[in-house]
Amino acid sequence: MAQIAENLKTILNKIREIEKKADRAENTVKLVAVSKFHPAEAVIEAASAGQNLFGENRVQEAAAKFDEIRAKGINLDLHIIGSLQRNKVKEAVRIASCIESVDRIELLEEIEKQAAKINKSIEVLFEVHTGEDSKAGFTSEEDLTLAIERCAKGDFPHITPKGFMTMAPFTEDKELVRKSFVTLRELREKFQKTFPALDLCELSMGMSGDYDIAIEEGSTIVRIGTAIFGERVY
Numbered sequence: 001m002a003q004i005a006e007n008l009k010t011i012l013n014k015i016r017e018i019e020k021k022a023d024r025a026e027n028t029v030k031l032v033a034v035s036k037f038h039p040a041e042a043v044i045e046a047a048s049a050g051q052n053l054f055g056e057n058r059v060q061e062a063a064a065k066f067d068e069i070r071a072k073g074i075n076l077d078l079h080i081i082g083s084l085q086r087n088k089v090k091e092a093v094r095i096a097s098c099i100e101s102v103d104r105i106e107l108l109e110e111i112e113k114q115a116a117k118i119n120k121s122i123e124v125l126f127e128v129h130t131g132e133d134s135k136a137g138f139t140s141e142e143d144l145t146l147a148i149e150r151c152a153k154g155d156f157p158h159i160t161p162k163g164f165m166t167m168a169p170f171t172e173d174k175e176l177v178r179k180s181f182v183t184l185r186e187l188r189e190k191f192q193k194t195f196p197a198l199d200l201c202e203l204s205m206g207m208s209g210d211y212d213i214a215i216e217e218g219s220t221i222v223r224i225g226t227a228i229f230g231e232r233v234y
């Protein structure tokens with residue numbers, strides 16, 4: 001288990017190194033430790049090593065795990081990063097500070113409804129489909145514009161939009177991966193100009209296999225699982 005602490009240290013050092021090489025300010029990339037399929041003990045091990053931001057993609061698994069951890073008095077920050085069904089939104093809003101995988105307007109409506117019920121303010125990222133083979137995320141810029149417009153109009157008072165998330169295609173072709181990240185960065189710049197009243201500062205992109213390229217292209221949040229916790233056993 002000491003392996004997790006060691007992996008975390010390695011990853012954080014690498015992140016700082018790539019920031020520097022890419023001429024980016026230090027500590028501008030946040031690390032989400034993706035603990036899906038790993039037990040509460042692994043999360044606690046990472047927390048003991050100083051990591052306090054985690055990511056999970058299945059709400060039920062996350063709720064069981066993080067309720068258990070928080071019941072021990074360990075207070076950790078959690079992002080939901082997986083595609084979300086409407087009937088899971090209530091739990092997601094209860095356990096997370098940010099939902100990174102908002103891919104349709106109806107989800108915003110449900111998040112607002114559930115957040116209002118418990119009077120909680122929650123952050124969201126808009127997941128955008130930028131790769132060839134992943135199916136997740138907004139595919140239409142028109143729909144995405146409508147969603148952000150509704151936020152800018154104040155339709156969702158309990159929701160704070162913070163930026164964008166994407167998954168690059170699973171391929172060895174690094175240029176395709178880079179293209180995906182560039183697409184998200186350019187989209188963010190464009191939407192930030194269109195909606196200056198919103199603070200769309202975050203770019204959540206980069207996983208174990210491609211976070212170096214993501215940071216070079218401006219990522220502010222990397223979501224790393226395997227390189228910290230090891231292979232997942234499904």
Ligand SMILES: *Cc1c(COP(=O)(O)O)cnc(C)c1O
Nearest residue numbers: 034057081207208223224225226
């Ligand atoms: C699982 C997952 C990750 C982490 O992937 P690794 O390759 O294990 O680092 C990142 N983002 C999302 C959306 C995921 O589902």
